[in-house]
Amino acid sequence: MGCCDAPGLMPIEDALFKMLESVTPITTTLSLSLPDALGYVLADEITSPIFVPPFDNSAMDGYAVRLADLSNTDTLPVAGKSFAGQPFEGDWPQGTCIRIMTGAKIPQDCDAVIMQEQTKVTENGVQFLADKIKPNQNIRPTGDDIKQGAQVLPKGARLTPRDIPMIASLGIAEVTVYRKPKVAFFSTGDELRSLGEPLGAGDIYDSNRYGIAALIENFGCEPFDLGIIPDCPETLKATFEQAQSMSDVVVTSGGVSVGEADYTKDILEQLGQIGFWKLAIKPGKPFAYGQLDSALFCGLPGNPVSAMLTMYVLVQPLLAKLAGCTEWKPEPMIPAVTKQGFKKSPGRTDYQRGIYSIENGQFVVESTGNQSSGAFRSMSLANCFVVLERERGRVEAGETVQIQLFNNTLY
Template sequence: MGCCDAPGLMPIETALETMLSRVSPVQTTLELPLPEALGFVLADDIRSPINVPPFANSAMDGYAVRLAELNLGQPLPICGKSFAGHPFKGDWEAMSCIRIMTGAEVPLGCDAIIIQEQAQVTEQGVLFTVKNVKENQNIRPTGDDICQGDIALAKGTRLSARDIPMIATLGIGQVTVLRKPKVAFFSTGDELKSLGEALEDGQIYDSNRYGVKALIEKFGCEAIDLGIIPDSPDKLKATFEEAQSLADVVITSGGVSVGEADYTKDILEEMGEIGFWKLAIKPGKPFAFGRLPNAWFCGLPGNPVSAFITCYALVQPLLAKLAGHTQWQPEPSIPAVTQSPFKKAPGRTDFQRGIYRIENGQFVVESTGNQSSGAFRSMSLANCFVVLEQERGRVEAGETVQIQLFNSSMY
């Protein structure tokens, strides 16, 4: 019997399905100026009110010509100029060309643009040295990028640095977005100290809050740091009450194991309900999910790597759905050949930290070394997860494994 068969130990795929089936996106919308909308999720489709470009324009610096008048060997006098923002407005005389610059409006009647490198200016006019000029050569037509009425960005898109200038090209200065989910988080444990405080015997610095905060903000949510809460049932319950009044999701690190001072489970059962507790995942088995009266609950393990990985692998998709980010997808699995062994026992899906490279067109991966759930340097060194299947055992060098490259939230 594998350990995944033990009562209460759920496969990670089942856990994700359970979580996502229960959560619905936030409904509150905001009207934001475009420069302030980065990282927010669109509440509605953005349809283009204009054609982009709004007029046919030149893709190159050169000369506007009419093909019927283009006779190689005979120079064409320059009739005028068309620059960006200053189009040619005069009468285009027969048997002549117009000097045109990149982005400038194409004069009426123009069939093609000949680039300046294929032209020679003489006293008699411009002599063109190119053959086989094609109709509409070097001309960007009206609506070449986006046509009026097209959906430029779909509802559920989280606005990136690439999207903001694209929306600006449409002349749209205000967008309707969903408010960012609010996530309150805190660490539990008498052994924890905040940065800047002196350590006493048996104490360590709390690193989990800093990792969780960074991930929450990278996920596009509002982070509310409630600090370190000691192992006191009364103080923990009061903090849960405060947290669930402030946020859509409450995240804790620590206090979800089976120790004598782990009170989180009792408090959650008293205040709300537990969806599940303990997963067939390594590291991170004591991950918990449940419901408080006014917020969802995710309990991360106390070990730093366990907390970080479960926040990335389990909380991230939950928050993406809560945010209405319908375009979010997990990173795909990529086959890679191992260059070092990976220790593993069957029973849990294992997220080991690895360093991948591409050699001769093939992904290869090696371990970052110490895979302990308390050794965070292996996480800092990694650029991918080596995801070893639940029932797989030890992996030797030369075997093929599946890796997941880190997404943008890790950088």
């Protein structure tokens, strides 16, 4: 049975299109000091005000030479030193060399730097042992890394730990960024208990909120944890109203299936409108999306694997667009050979948890074991999703499947 034969189940691609189509990116900007800007999205492109490096400098510890001075000899006396922050100044006599360190400014008229491993200090000076010296060897020219006026980062890029030192190398102390999306979240269910509370008969610990909070932060957003809300229509409605008043997006965990105590759908219809309900995805079919009066709404399933999967696959791109992050894209699909069979029925795109490795240059993948939506150990062990197409059935060992490696939000 294909997905189109499963009444009421929307394909993931259609759901993502509808979600992203409804999002208007945040335009409010902030001016932040560089150390405080990590994880924010740039509201303006960054162009370099300087050349990097700003002067020709040495790539090695060694000796700066003029090739003409070595035309008739292999030994030169040392006339001075050029250290990082302490360049050689003054006249450089003909027939001499300059002791130079990595990063130090190249003396005027220097043709090459000879690394110290290719030299020998003698009574008459430094003997150069290299058979052949190339012009400009071991010299990093001005602007070798970044040219003045060049675009370094585009508008819409999220600042990573790799970007911060690069921007600092340009002497830029402040950057203009978009404010982070605010995400209020809570879990629903009388059976849920917070960590530190004793478990009664039929109770379980609420693990979803902790995973959701971590993902929201890793997605570059500001989380607001409203706790566990009991299965009470009045309390649930009041919590929705509070949540939308303080956030751009409201995320709930649980309360979106078809149980008698699942009130979320009714309340959402009172406070806003439902975009869709139930997707052709496994796990995570009872995922809801809609619009409250003043915030977007994402209703995650209550099972822990389903909640994390739908946060990762569906909510992550929504929050990226809301944050103005035009550079975000999902990890690519990679073909891999299965080391064992995978159970699968046609009808829904199945994100099974897998462990990939590389054998003889080929990606191979095996299951983490129990693929139940309530067995979170399968997520903890995994390093990739095995993404099985909607129409596909059981996969046998040795077949090729598509895997999606986790991005850094799951590490």
